[in-house]
Amino acid sequence: MSYEVTRNTVIAFDFKSTRQGEIHGIGFDNNESISYGYTFKVHGTQTWGITNYDNYTGVDWQSYTIPVGEFYVGLTDRLFFSTDHDGGSRDGNSWFRNVRIYEGTDCQTGGIQNPESANLININERTIQVAPNPVINDQFQLHLDQVGTGDASWQILSMTGQVMQEKQLELTSSHYQENIAIGTLARGTYLLRWRDQQGEQTVRFAVQ
Numbered sequence: 001m002s003y004e005v006t007r008n009t010v011i012a013f014d015f016k017s018t019r020q021g022e023i024h025g026i027g028f029d030n031n032e033s034i035s036y037g038y039t040f041k042v043h044g045t046q047t048w049g050i051t052n053y054d055n056y057t058g059v060d061w062q063s064y065t066i067p068v069g070e071f072y073v074g075l076t077d078r079l080f081f082s083t084d085h086d087g088g089s090r091d092g093n094s095w096f097r098n099v100r101i102y103e104g105t106d107c108q109t110g111g112i113q114n115p116e117s118a119n120l121i122n123i124n125e126r127t128i129q130v131a132p133n134p135v136i137n138d139q140f141q142l143h144l145d146q147v148g149t150g151d152a153s154w155q156i157l158s159m160t161g162q163v164m165q166e167k168q169l170e171l172t173s174s175h176y177q178e179n180i181a182i183g184t185l186a187r188g189t190y191l192l193r194w195r196d197q198q199g200e201q202t203v204r205f206a207v208q
Contacts (some may be wrong), residue, residue: 002077003028007069008104015042016061019092021085022046024056026096028068028076036161037191037202039082040066043094048161049082052200061097072202128194134206139181144194147176152196156182159189171196182207 005028017024024043027050029035039049042064043056050071056062079101085092129143142154148171155166164185169176185207193202 002030002075003101004075005068005073006103007073009069009073009101010065010067010104011040011099011101012063012065013099014061014063014097015056015094016059016097017043017056017092017094018059019085019089020045021083021092021094022087023048023082023084024094025049025082026099027080027082028072029078029080030074030076034160035080036159037157037193037204038072039080040068040071041082044084046084050200050202070199070201072204074204128192128201128203130192130203130205134208135182136208138183139179140205142176142178142180142192142194144176146174146198147171148174148197150197152176152194154180154195155193156180156185157191157193159191164190 011026013026015024020043022044023039023041023046025039025041027035027038027040029038036049041049041051041054042062043054052071053064053066079099081096083094127144129141131141131143133140150171152169152171153167154169156164158164165180165183187207189204189206191202191204193200
């Protein structure tokens with residue numbers, strides 16, 4: 001059974017850990033592979049995954065509300081949890097509870113919980129476009145509206161988080177378009193991550 005992550009999808013949960021491992025996180029996916037660009041990391045010693053909510057402070061329960069649709073959208077068939085602690089003493093425990101997934105409004109509270117602590121970024125109205133997708137030649141077009149001005153960047157990542165290509169930008173208008181050559185990228189699935197003054201978004205694309 002598939003579930004569509006939309007621009008309005010939000011996940012809320014409580015998290016607790018007795019010891020800091022390498023990666024403690026949560027996310028949505030549709031395959032059996034490790035997914036760097038789909039893991040929301042909330043705790044851990046490794047810099048890996050989406051780290052906007054990597055702020056767990058202690059051993060008590062801490063609540064999180066994450067606007068998933070501001071980072072990625074698309075069909076998924078699983079909710080996954082990351083609890084990587086394969087180094088050192090390997091004696092930590094972590095828990096997730098009260099996991100709720102909703103579209104814009106939480107049925108339990110009537111709204112998004114704790115917006116100040118979640119550092120929400122209002123970028124629901126814009127769309128990052130990669131065309132064609134899948135990429136069938138040696139380049140694709142990246143297109144965004146409502147990007148604002150100032151510093152920005154894009155990265156092409158493998159599904160394990162390896163940076164394959166990247167570029168730093170200085171935006172001067174609210175519209176951005178670029179033809180990106182994929183060079184020697186092998187056939188497979190990749191992530192394009194866009195960052196600017198408004199926040200971060202990720203889209204999945206394939207190379208054939």
